[in-house]
Amino acid sequence: MMVGILDAPLTPQAINVTSTAPGTAFVGGTYEVAATGGASGEPVVLTIDASASSVCSIAGNTVSFLAEGTCVIHANQAGNATYAAAPQAEQSFNVSAAPVTPSQAATPVPVVGAWGLALLTAFLSGFAFMRQRRKL
16 A cells, blocks of 8 residues: 655745726826736736726736726736645726817817808909909
């Protein structure tokens, strides 16, 4: 009969999101997220929750704000022979529509009424007449 050696329990580890979520996040903006993990040496992997994929996206550590809603970032770290996988850490915040500044506001198109159109037509006709007269 063989006596097996009991496996030692894995050492727990934790993820710490070290960046502060933006207080105001607007569509079109970005945010640099940062997190540190435990002692396993495995990388902390940052992803966007599937429910927030239309609100924000991530490339490396840069989160881009795509639409209004709640952005949810997940941080995960795998374990190894000595350390257990870290429990998932999460950071979430709201993304709002970008405020419209006066320079972005639409410029109104002037309306030319019937009298304005009549005056413009008369002016252009007179100009054409004078031009034809000079040619003669």
